[in-house]
Amino acid sequence: MAFFKDLIAKVSQGLAKTRQAVVAKLTSLILGRTLDESLLADVERALLEADVGVGATGKIIAAAREDFRAGKIKDSAELLVHLKRSLKALLAAGGPDVDVRAASAFIPAPLHLRPHGELTIILVTGINGAGKTTSIAKLTKHLQEQRKSVLLGACDTFRAGAVKQLEVWGERLGVDVIRGQANADPAAVAFDACKAALARKVDVLIIDTAGRLQTQDPLMKQLAKIRSVLAKQAQDAPHEALLILDATTGQNALRQAEAFGNAAGITGIILSKLDGTAKGGIVVAIRSAVDIPVKFVGTGERPEDFAPFDPDTFVEGMFGQ
């Protein structure tokens, strides 16, 4: 019981800041006011300030305005319900053709883990400073809690100190790190890491890669090369290719999702740094553009500040409940 209580406290603590600073604003903004055009304008402003983006915000507000004019939404409390439903619909179904009014059932997107006895390979990518290494530490802890053995492959051979950073985490979490020489070919390190993972019969191998901007063609091609090396070592590998996305990122995150999606076959997003004032509304924008599920959110510096993404919690949290 104590353990469970502790866990809930931790998660809500992390999300609390998001809620307070940000979007609690929405609830207090909406409730108690007369429903009119000026309220809709304020809601639009709040959504834009949450990085939800011009497109997705437009969809949400247009639907609300239409229903308001048709008399389907009568007061601000109903507007609140309407907005939440719209946001959840956008988060639940990926792609541009989502009907924001549709009642939507969210299908959780857990990690694809291979059956017991087989190696699962997870490739972790993202731009510089997104939080890849910290997210890997969190993912490792998450997997360890499911009694999985983990091995880390340090394929960021470019940034000074990157390998060391991963090794420090490895030591703290009690997992081994496979590394190469400085400036070694990352694909070669990936190969060595696969061999080691197979020989040691670990459950999960997590590959750390160097941060790269999506505009750097040669580096994006390198990701494809790492992918093809992994594919030769285990069937259907990599079984997950995760994009780490900084929650403070603006609309450029869409470009990141597209470019990494194409180059590395991204299967899921980890939204990092959701513990500041960032609202992470960019996730809504991404979901309404591409069909890549958000799998986890990172809410702090410690390995345990990590939770599976749940749109209901996310949206309810956004409105401060």
Place this chain on the structure above:
Amino acid sequence: MFDRLTDSFNGLFRKLSGNAKLSEKNIADAVAEVRTSLLEADVSLEVINDFTTQVMQEAVGKEVTKSLQPGQEMIGIVYDKLVALLGDAPAIPAGATPQQAAEVMMQDGPGVLQITPGPTVVMMCGLQGSGKTTTCGKLAGWLRKRNRSVMLVAADLQRPAAIEQLRTLAEQVGAIPGSGPGGGAGVGKVVFYGEPDKAAEYGQAVGVAVGVCQRALAQARREGIDTVILDTAGRLHVNDELMGELEQVNKALRPHQIFLVADAMTGQDAVKSAKAFHARLQVDGLILTKFDSDTRGGAALSVKAVTGAPIRFIGTGEKLDQIEEFHAARIAGRILGMGDVLSLVQKAKEQVSDDEAKALEEKISKGQMGMDDFLAQLKSLRRMGPLKQLMGLLPGVGNEMKNLHIDDKQIDQVEGIVHSMTPRERRDVSLLNNSRRGRVARGSGTKVEQVGGLVNQFKTVSKLMQQFGGMSAADRVNAVKGMGGGGGLLPGLSGMPGLAQQRGSTFTPSIKSKFKKRK
């Protein structure tokens, strides 16, 4: 990076053309589009509202200058406002007292404060992942090039291996040849200070950094180092404990310059974190990182607007010398699709000596330019950076380049072809008959048609260049634009649609000179 903002501005100003006066009605749509575009560029809403209000006020009722189209008049207004909002960083001369420095702050041009007697203390702060540590290394290199001696201090005791990273950067920067006498190390040197045994898990060693910084400063004094850069831990602006630590360092060391390092890709949240850092530390300058991405960089506008601190530098790549002084006029010019000719000229100057340029000019005017000269040009062009990045700096190219994929490998091929020619053939390409072309193709692993194509393009261009001999630089630029796709020597560049017409109609000579004067 600002390309898409440019796109929508272009569309917007096309709408406006043909009206004699800017009225409330005909600019309302335009301003709405500016707003949307700036939003998509991640400029914060409050900054946008101020900006569009100012543009509206200025634009309404304005008589369109006789020589200009309304769209051009509007570009002028938006451009002016953008430059004013972005603001140039002031240059501060070596040896200035803080008071003198403050005076210079009001003037134009970039620089980093230098105090005598030293050391000048520079503190970096910012969110996690904004690029502080890399920027520390880049700034050290920038200072070293200017013969300053730098100590990099690892004051980040929170992130695992941050100390290690800074130590490696200090070694790498220290190994780059300086611009001092003889191109050697010069006066400038880069040293590292760190206390790895003080590092601890995140949040465990709060406050320890103060002592580390004090001991570093004492050592810098003993060693006669003139600039000390403090690399502090990344922290969230809502983390009271860690923000308090920054205040302690600030109090204990009284840095002469505090830089806020911010990610150019940040969204609406940029305003909140910048405000929070500024409220606690009174930030002196801003450094925007990751400007080489395709972000539109609206965060630059936001952060500048809420802190009022000048943007000093932008980070433009992974390499340690990829840090540039910030120039508002250039960035605003890019926004408006005028290109960043100043940056290009500066890059070119760094690569080509005056003598070389003069010698080439002579050859060109006499019609003696050969393939070797072309090759040399190509090489100095490539030293300036990846071609795609360079093309983005050219006026008018921004838009058309978006869908164009330039592969530097294609240039390798051109080089290969030239290398497979004999010296005589290189001097006089007309020697290249079919059999010679076949040999060159085999030698360079290309096709005969490719060799032929290059030869023909080369002939066209050298003829044009000869004609340009007597022209002014500006006329040459226009003439090249007029060529459209016909003379493109670079593979993949031929057939750029509408380059000549579009630029020609948007910028008359008078507006060009207007912008020129401002710069």
